[in-house]
Amino acid sequence: MSKNPLRARLDTVVRALVETAIADELGRDDLDGVPFVAETAEVMTRRLLGMQRYLGGGLMMMSLAFDAGTRATDGAAFHALPLARRRRALARVRGLQFGVANSFADFYGKLGGFTFWSHLEENHALDAVLGKGS
Amino acid sequence: MNRTSADLVVVGSGPGGAMTAALAAEAGRDVLIVEEGSNYTIDSAPSFSLAEMDQKYRNGGLNVTFGQTNITYLEGRCVGGGSEINAGLYHRPLATTLEQWREFTRIADFAPAQLWPHFEAVERECQVASFPGGNGPASALLRMGAGKLGWSTREIARFWRYDQGADGAFAGRRQSMSETLVPRALRAGARLLADTRVLRLDHRGGRVTGLVVLRGGRREQIEAKRVVVCAGAVQTPRILRRSGLTHNVGDSLRLHPMIRVTATFREEINDPAFGVPTEQVDQFKPDLTLGCSYSSIPHLALWMGAEQGGKRDRLRDYRRTGIFYVAAVGTGVGTIRDLPVLGEPLVRLPLTGDDLARIGEGLSKLGQLLFAAGAVEVSNPVAGEAAFRDAAALEATARKLPQGRMAVSTIHLFSSCPMGDDDRVTATDSFGRVHGFSNLYVNDASLFPMSPAVNPQGTVLAIARRNALRMLGG
Numbered sequence: 382m383s384k385n386p387l388r389a390r391l392d393t394v395v396r397a398l399v400e401t402a403i404a405d406e407l408g409r410d411d412l413d414g415v416p417f418v419a420e421t422a423e424v425m426t427r428r429l430l431g432m433q434r435y436l437g438g439g440l441m442m443m444s445l446a447f448d449a450g451t452r453a454t455d456g457a458a459f460h461a462l463p464l465a466r467r468r469r470a471l472a473r474v475r476g477l478q479f480g481v482a483n484s485f486a487d488f489y490g491k492l493g494g495f496t497f498w499s500h501l502e503e504n505h506a507l508d509a510v511l512g513k514g515s
Numbered sequence: 516m517n518r519t520s521a522d523l524v525v526v527g528s529g530p531g532g533a534m535t536a537a538l539a540a541e542a543g544r545d546v547l548i549v550e551e552g553s554n555y556t557i558d559s560a561p562s563f564s565l566a567e568m569d570q571k572y573r574n575g576g577l578n579v580t581f582g583q584t585n586i587t588y589l590e591g592r593c594v595g596g597g598s599e600i601n602a603g604l605y606h607r608p609l610a611t612t613l614e615q616w617r618e619f620t621r622i623a624d625f626a627p628a629q630l631w632p633h634f635e636a637v638e639r640e641c642q643v644a645s646f647p648g649g650n651g652p653a654s655a656l657l658r659m660g661a662g663k664l665g666w667s668t669r670e671i672a673r674f675w676r677y678d679q680g681a682d683g684a685f686a687g688r689r690q691s692m693s694e695t696l697v698p699r700a701l702r703a704g705a706r707l708l709a710d711t712r713v714l715r716l717d718h719r720g721g722r723v724t725g726l727v728v729l730r731g732g733r734r735e736q737i738e739a740k741r742v743v744v745c746a747g748a749v750q751t752p753r754i755l756r757r758s759g760l761t762h763n764v765g766d767s768l769r770l771h772p773m774i775r776v777t778a779t780f781r782e783e784i785n786d787p788a789f790g791v792p793t794e795q796v797d798q799f800k801p802d803l804t805l806g807c808s809y810s811s812i813p814h815l816a817l818w819m820g821a822e823q824g825g826k827r828d829r830l831r832d833y834r835r836t837g838i839f840y841v842a843a844v845g846t847g848v849g850t851i852r853d854l855p856v857l858g859e860p861l862v863r864l865p866l867t868g869d870d871l872a873r874i875g876e877g878l879s880k881l882g883q884l885l886f887a888a889g890a891v892e893v894s895n896p897v898a899g900e901a902a903f904r905d906a907a908a909l910e911a912t913a914r915k916l917p918q919g920r921m922a923v924s925t926i927h928l929f930s931s932c933p934m935g936d937d938d939r940v941t942a943t944d945s946f947g948r949v950h951g952f953s954n955l956y957v958n959d960a961s962l963f964p965m966s967p968a969v970n971p972q973g974t975v976l977a978i979a980r981r982n983a984l985r986m987l988g989g
């Protein structure tokens with residue numbers, strides 16, 4: 382069965398935000414060879430859908446609005462921007478220092494990061510990112 | 516609609532519900548435990564794993580109280596409730612705290628001497644023990660730093676069982692409700708209905724007649740002669756309010772706000788394989804507790820500040836870094852309401868100026884301790900701000916913590932349906948019977964009139980024991 386277009390859009394945007402959060406965690410502008418990115422995005426989408434609807438729904442709407450909003454500031458939808466520019470766009474939100482923006486940035490930054498590192502640890506794949514012997 | 520019936524229905528199987536069900540079943544009552552979450556074994560998923568969050572945490576661990584500073588909170592949602600996902604740290608509250616409670620809501624028969632036997636029974640029957648092989652390197656560091664400052668610390672016992680293997684090594688197992696009181700209740704004849712959510716209670720003329728539950732997507736009716744609601748501090752008032760019971764229900768939620776920092780040392784201080792370090796600084800109790808947390812790489816990543824260069828280098832060095840916390844007795848009083856149409860809880864609670872000052876004081880003390888113990892860097896709990904390299908810089912920040920810019924969380928919530936004979940401020944009588952009802956009780960963390968000022972599970976169990984024995988005898 383094909384996904385409904387809104388859900389497909391949400392998956393794309395969450396994936397882009399999660400990739401950006403992981404790039405921030407690693408301090409780099411590419412994710413070549415980095416494992417568990419897709420799995421992290423899947424868990425994050427599940428978390429969004431599993432939250433109380435008014436919280437999850439709010440975050441989903443913000444994600445979609447943010448994705449569309451970078452057309453005005455960066456000339457393209459967030460998910461279509463190169464990773465380095467996505468990192469800068471997300472950093473701007475983090476810098477806003479007001480509740481809703483912080484919740485949005487924290488959801489992807491903190492929880493996305495935690496989920497990513499958990500995947501690596503649970504699958505004994507930390508070496509792939511941290512180097513041998515970690 | 517399907518119909519089931521029982522003499523005594525216990526809603527929720529966390530510490531309050533499991534204790535109530537075990538005692539009632541052993542007293543020969545026909546007991547049905549109705550639990551919203553699923554029935555997993557304690558080792559169905561590794562502790563702190565993503566799978567555990569999916570299985571056993573409400574909403575995957577994402578719940579928020581709203582205020583100038585939002586506070587994230589965790590709740591268990593499985594057979595055994597919070598006891599299945601917690602660290603099992605066990606305390607008795609101070610006698611002075613219990614006396615304060617007694618005066619605040621006029622609780623009858625609540626002298627500390629009347630309560631200690633219940634704590635003793637909990638310690639015996641639910642297996643409270645200390646790890647025989649010491650309590651880990653981060654604990655040793657906390658002790659050392661506190662010692663330099665002349666502050667007292669204490670190793671906290673846990674709901675845990677330690678067995679020595681043939682090689683002499685000790686293996687520990689959490690003594691959660693699914694390991695202790697739930698099987699005890701079932702052995703005594705109680706029935707367990709997991710994956711079943713209580714939506715509301717039916718009542719007439721001050722008597723509950725039954726419950727409406729959601730099971731497998733369908734509504735069902737359960738007939739009950741008595742109902743004890745033990746759904747935890749957030750869910751219990753929701754069930755009562757949905758049933759039209761609002762007198763002092765969900766109007767007085769309290770909690771222990773908590774902040775965490777990471778601290779990096781020259782030498783290795785972190786051994787995630789050890790699990791939860793159990794030392795606490797008790798010098799500043801009851802208002803403040805300082806301690807160390809489980810510090811795996813994912814948890815370190817969660818609590819360390821973000822920096823331009825990412826976290827890779829710092830995480831590679833994870834053995835030199837640990838997570839430390841400040842937990843305060845919160846002064847804010849919150850409300851729990853169900854949102855119309857959505858039917859979801861809206862929890863509002865202010866983090867007060869006094870709370871910020873108290874947390875700041877705790878942070879400043881924690882900073883002194885960590886730097887005295889040799890920390891080279893302590894993360895800044897204020898989002899986006901640079902880490903500290905000395906206690907003076909940390910102290911300056913701690914003195915004026917801002918609202919809304921720190922990750923404040925809690926795992927200790929209570930007081931949403933307080934007990935006591937002063938019905939101007941309580942939802943139930945001195946033994947948990949809901950005012951105006953002859954056969955409806957609350958028996959969980961909701962009953963605490965105020966904070967226990969220590970990790971609450973031991974107190975939930977002891978009070979639940981006291982109240983259940985009274986209910987069964989009376």
Ligand SMILES: Cc1cc2nc3c(=O)[nH]c(=O)nc-3n(C[C@H](O)[C@H](O)[C@H](O)COP(=O)(O)OP(=O)(O)OC[C@H]3O[C@@H](n4cnc5c(N)ncnc54)[C@H](O)[C@@H]3O)c2cc1C
Pocket residue numbers: 526527528529530531532549550551552589590591592593594595596597598600601602603604605606711712713714745746747748750751754926927928958959960961969970971972973975
């Ligand atoms: C991560 C974490 C760590 C903690 N660490 C410690 C610690 O180290 N020491 C300590 O003392 N305390 C700790 N706590 C707190 C402790 O777990 C709680 O105080 C305790 O579990 C409260 O018991 P309770 O019976 O009131 O409610 P809960 O344990 O919350 O149990 C309530 C049960 O009711 C069920 N329920 C809810 N709504 C419904 C419904 N509508 N229908 C049917 N069932 C329902 C829930 O699924 C749950 O199983 C921790 C808590 C958490 C979350």
